[in-house]
Amino acid sequence: MTGRPVTGRPVPGGGERGSSTDLVVSGGGSTLVATDALLAEAATLRTLQAAADDWQERLEQIRSLDSEPVPAPQWTDGDIGLSVFGAERAIHQVGERSGALADALVSAAEGYGRAERSAEYLGGLGGFWLGYAIGRVAPFLVLAAVPALAAGAIGWLLSGVVTGSRPGDAPATAARWLAQNPRALTNPIVPAALRLLVSSVDDAAAGVTALPFPVSFALGDQGVGLLGVTTSAAGVLAVARPLGLLRETGVTVGRVGGPTPAGPPTGFGDLASRIPAAVSGGAQVRVERYGPAGSAAWVVYIGGTAEWSPGVTREPWDLSSNVAAVAEEGAGSYRAVLEAMREAGVQRADPVVQVGHSQGGLVASQLAASGEFNTVMIATFGAPNGQVDVPAGLHAVSVEHSDDIVPALGGVGGRDEDRLVVRREVFATEPVPVDRALPAHALSAYRETARLMDASPEPRLREFRSALETVLGGKPGSMSRWRGVRASEN
Incomplete structure (x- = not known):
């Protein structure tokens, strides 16, 4: 079989972390989700299976050329019938095994694809519901957070007096922390969580306005798409432009x-x-x-x-x-x-x-x-x-x-x-x-x-x-x- 060997994991999501050269391919009108090498192996096996079927037809044509075929029980080592039969058996086994292996690879890729789509759907549903729930209780959270924020601000200022740091040092402190923790923003969990967070902003807004969740969900990303990232971005523009920001x-x-x-x-x-x-x-x-x-x-x-x-x-x-x-x-x-x-x-x-x-x-x-x-x-x-x-x-x-x-x-x-x-x-x-x-x-x-x-x-x-x-x-x-x-x- 051809293609790069699959390193780390045969399909994404396995127990072992993959190589930085692994490509994971999905979509394209297909339910398959797998590494590019695995999908290439499946395609190669299908090609081999088709070639075996073609050779089977050719052998049938060769058999038909014998004008006086010898019955199978009378075959000897020199009979063409015995040679053709042996070739047919070997090629049939190649085709059968190639097809079985291709089926197994495709089945694994389809299984992972179904699992990934289910996980994405359930994760999205959970994220949307959480955003909606936060929106519903947001007014109460704001009221409850005021004393805590005030106490935290006082404590932060007092700690600054003790340590000699200034409020303006916060950006530099954050930059130093990111420099000391370079994987903080490159951990794949962070983009996955951010994707859900971005898609849940409109649900949080729907919660604030007391729009029923089924209606919000039906209008959102996993529904008809009337609400979602686009409307959230439009909301950001509506807030920023009167302040002279994000203006076109x-x-x-x-x-x-x-x-x-x-x-x-x-x-x-x-x-x-x-x-x-x-x-x-x-x-x-x-x-x-x-x-x-x-x-x-x-x-x-x-x-x-x-x-x-x-x-x-x-x-x-x-x-x-x-x-x-x-x-x-x-x-x-x-x-x-x-x-x-x-x-x-x-x-x-x-x-x-x-x-x-x-x-x-x-x-x-x-x-x-x-x-x-x-x-x-x-x-x-x-x-x-x-x-x-x-x-x-x-x-x-x-x-x-x-x-x-x-x-x-x-x-x-x-x-x-x-x-x-x-x-x-x-x-x-x-x-x-x-x-x-x-x-x-x-x-x-x-x-x-x-x-x-x-x-x-x-x-x-x-x-x-x-x-x-x-x-x-x-x-x-x-x-x-x-x-x-x-x-x-x-």
């Missing part, structure tokens, strides 16, 4: 440099490597064209957040766009990408491949869902896009690190079962770097995962790479870079 502005877009030649990407590694780095003042969008005008195909690469200030800056890839994008309220980055695509010459009917990291992946998903352009493929890396349903029939791959908290900000996954999800725990066995925040979210980490995906024999990953070549062709094209800038506030 107009954007202008300009080309950075002239067009340059580019070769078509051949896999996930190429796609991830061409996503613009999140650098303040740099280009945020890269557009590639393959083929002549009128029959061109395009790849649009969208970078991640470059500015984390909640105030208005000149950078559209900022915290304001992050929240506005989740709220689906016309983020500056979304509008900038639309304008860049139009300026680059993308026509509405042209096939487009959307690629993005972090906020760029969320924008790419929303562009695909909007129908503004003819998106035919999409690949996102570390994007909080779980609630964005892309159109059916799209080749869609979402890459998420299980120790990255940013994809969890998209909440519990939506109802989009056609999207192929590839997960990897970057620091399962590797030490966590202490010199940068959220190392599992770094574009460099996702580029490494993309290279592992290219090396994977998993059939659906191979199919995506093959479809990419079909859409773009093999001839060189051209590339242009674009930068969006926020307009100054009046």
